[in-house]
Amino acid sequence: MTPYLLFLLVIAGLLLYARKTYYLTTDSLLQQFADVRPEIKTHSLGLPPLFIHGSVTGNSLKQIKVLDKSNKERVLRITNHTGIKLTTLDGKSQIFLFNTLLIKDGMITGKRSRLLKLDIEPVKLTDIAKMELQR
Template sequence: MKKKLSLLVLLVLMISCKTYTISPENFKKQIIDSTANSLKDVKVNNPISPFSKIEYKANSLKYLNVYDKNGSLSFMQNSPSVEIRVTLRNGKRKIFYLDTVTLENDTLIGEKSRILGLKNKVPYNEIVKIEVQDGGKKYQYE
């Protein structure tokens, strides 16, 4: 029984952390289309303090067209827990929350920490790979 439970937990963890990819060109088109409607004010729960909310501006992207490891098209719903990992030409990686990402003057800008309010900026022409994953964090829109 204990062995079956452990196997089930491992299977759930593997499924829930599925990573998708999207080409930088395709991502750029989708993010430009979504931010044309402008940013909206949102609130999410604060996992550190249940009595306070985190407020920020979010893009209006509803779904992102992404590809799994087999090259099959999938649609990932944008939510406060979805993260993107951007790989640059120099091999460095930057992480953003998808709902905070915007493209301004060929620079990708977004939050890397909601609690601390830290942002990342990346010149768009330096991006070689974009991976998307639901980080499983307990953020929810209020």
């Protein structure tokens, strides 16, 4: 294995290890989404003169109350990198960007990527066993 590849693997491992996981209940999510409206989020990627512009519809939340692993309440600022993992009662899970999460008619929808606009399969709120936020 080349030293360069080894270095990249170590950095990738540290980045994954450094991510913190927080927990959220369905009831808490619904309470915090009570006054949330959908909004268009725009973004750009690249360096001049090559830019990729895009937009997705997401939620207007700027922060959210969650629980850490010690069951202490924390308030997290929502960023473009905040992810959410939904695990359903049948054990299936989906990971997507929290700021694209929308709730409509008892269903959660969202996007896996802001650039590619990859939708998740909608999930019924009643089918959710666990919600984990990652930063």
